[in-house]
Amino acid sequence: MGKATGFLEFERRHEQYEAPLARVKHHKEFVLALADEEAKVQGARCMDCGIPFCNNGCPVNNIIPDFNDLVYHQDWQRAIDVLHSTNNFPEFTGRICPAPCEAACTLGINADPVGIKSIEHAIIDKAWSQGWVVPQPPKKKTGKKVAVVGSGPAGLAVAQQLARAGHEVTVFEKNDRIGGLLRYGIPDFKLEKWLIDRRMRQMEAEGVAFRTNVFVGQEPLAAHIGNTAKETITPEALKEQFDAVVIAGGAETPRDLPVPGRELAGVHYAMEFLPQQNKVNAGDKLADQLLAKGKHVVVIGGGDTGSDCVGTSNRHGAKSVTQFELLPQPPEEEHKPLVWPYWPIKLRTSSSHEEGCSRDWAVATKRLEGKNGKVEKLIAARVEWKDGKMQEVPGSEFEMKADLVLLAMGFTQPASPVLDAFRVEKDARGNVRASTEGERAYYTSVDKVFTAGDMRRGQSLVVWAIREGRQCARAVDAYLMGCSELPR
Template identity: 90%
Template sequence: MGKATGFLEFDRVHEAYEVPLSRVKHYKEFVHALSDEQAKIQGARCMDCGIPFCNNGCPVNNVIPDFNDLVYHHDWRNAIEVLHSTNNFPEFTGRICPAPCEAACTLGINADPVGIKSIEHAIIDKAWSEGWVAPQPPKRKTGKKVAVVGSGPAGLACAQQLARAGHDVTVFEKNDRVGGLLRYGIPDFKLEKWLIDRRMRQMEAEGVTFRTSVFVGKEALPTTIGNMAKETISPETLKDEFDAIVIAGGSETPRDLPVPGRELAGVHFAMDFLPQQNKVNAGDKLPEQLLAKGKHVVVIGGGDTGSDCVGTSNRHGAKSVTQFELLPQPPEEEHKPLVWPYWPVKLRTSSSHEEGCQRDWAVATKRFEGKNGKVEKLIAARVEWKDGKMQEVPGSEFEMKADLVLLAMGFTQPASPVLEAFRVDKDARGNVRASTEGQRAYHTSVDKVFTAGDMRRGQSLVVWAIREGRQCARSVDAYLMGNSDLPR
């Protein structure tokens, strides 16, 4: 513990944001990382608990008290070594992770938790600026070849670990750029994409080969950005050419809203909308980009994807933005003694909401209406929940202007044609069936085919994808070599 009384002396300091009126005019990141001195003080707030629940609250099991102490002592070089020992990409999680570690912080029981995420952000940015993040090529090559299908956080973490173990790793990505849903599912104002490119260059120096615009399956599907992959490779070809295969794509099948009027122009999935802006930011030309400028936008779904639609719509210059959620409004503050150290259900207001958005809860959309095949309004009603069942409130129906409706209600499963092409067993939710324990951890029902991330667990957090990618890499390494020194 850096300072025994730090948690009593210092208040939490949050990272500063560029003001909303300014940041909605661009797509750059607007969060300012802590200064060295601010990070030192925040590290001093760590209590060095007898049982650090934050470690277990973090899916990758970051050794949080250790790097907090090192930051307090300005030992940044060792801090990044500790952080990288469990997390391949802290610049991603330090920006977009919801920080379940902070929900598990012991200090959070009766005070503001330690700002773990902001400290992580400061450590990795410092490490890159000082040149401490360098390629780690293997000392020896094994002669084994591994194919990783999908270049999102699970695929990237798995590929980097396997390359460092000495295997020849090729990553296949159906989109035109590496990154998966990191690239085309998260707005640039939350995660600028040069961060992905920088890691990709490191991984290439470590021996990873990237092949983009390649669909692995029997017949190419439209990519996340609506284009078709330029090349198709069958699972059989991969099995012939590689000693092991990891399927690590994202959960990309969106949940639909089958109500009257769904077919009207102007009603779109969130992932029809968000990737287009990322493409434009990257310099691509989209003559028919889906824009919110001058429109009344309604976002259906109250999660992170819905919030991203809000922020992007505001940057387009929407006339109004409204977000509906089917569930009741959560409490502004959780009952900490009741829920700690678990993730609490409470009202969360994102930076996008602060930029301008009307929010409403316990609302069900009944139908869309319009003229000449174009949506003009939606009809909704209030609902109430009794004994876990939803009931419409009598006489509560209302209508709202809607020129653009964005469906952001989550994702149900990975692209099923990919799983069918590999002929792997699926669970009841349509994900790949694979255990996380034992000698066949992350191994599918098909010989030498493994899986990790959303493909196995369903829609989840980036930090969970990194964890599964690392664990899967260890299982693949043990499968190929008989044992593995890779960390879990």
């Protein structure tokens, strides 16, 4: 490495945030990327550790020590070449990835890990500002046509890789804008949507065609998943028009809360609440937007989606925000000798929590109550876990005000009407059954149809979606051409 003793000399420097009282007044990003010199110092902390566990901790296998070293030497253009060799969209992962690479960092065994995510963020922002990110159209066309269903990170990665291989790629999206859950699942304060639009322009210049407001499925089923598409195309029609089809939608079926009072007005899935604010930020006019202003908000679910609900509620001006988690409170620090280099279970406090939120663990919602069909309070009880089983703590029942209850308990599977329309075989969890290895990698049980991302693996990270999209593209290319030079 460029600075062999850097990990001994320099401390980790985190990206700076705009102050909470200021950032809750808007929906823009508030993270300040590292300056060039700051990134250089952080790159110097990367050890010559021999076995870079960070590479394997990263789902797309970013070549992390190499780009850290290049940043240390301020060779930014080669750094973005190395980063783009494994990751199509580092401006997304550099902002919203939880950074499993940092959990696997060797330096993290007994010190703060290298700030890999902040370095990645700095590299890609520098590359765009310098004009180094340019379209890469193919030198020749293959004459093959591929349809990609879903424009989230998996679908976009598939499309970009296949277009660069020379295939004619069309991406179909049921919503009115491209991006999938990047567009309508992640708040703008974590990922501003012009970043997606900028990549779209690059991909269009590379030959990718985008078609929005198109639902791929059977006509009678289209309305059942709540989409607003203006056109329906059947899987049979796609297979007739294209040489291969990739279904790469998200895991959009939310986990429900089957308790008395669930039907009351004011109880909503997180994905009924979050996309509306993104639409408003984009300039849409909504007649009946779900707003948290002046309300006592209860968020049920302690993951990232719940945190996004907290941040959005604070920006609406909620009177109070409380977040419940069914599982016990995790430890503040992980047991590194036990878990390294794997992703640890530990208490994580997001930027949204810092803006104002009451958090509680080992709480189960028993029922919701209200008047005139509108929720007014939540009745819960404390639980404890013994031998892997949950038990209510006797006498622990309590109630609290709740004008808006947001269910953010994860997602169970992809939208079944889409999978049913394609007649693909499913696994035990309701995802599309497809292997990731061998000659039929990412190939479904239906001829010409491939799958990648959440539709195959279930609810997961953006970085996993990009990895599967890239690997699926290679499998499709090999299927169409007999072999493939696309990277895995």
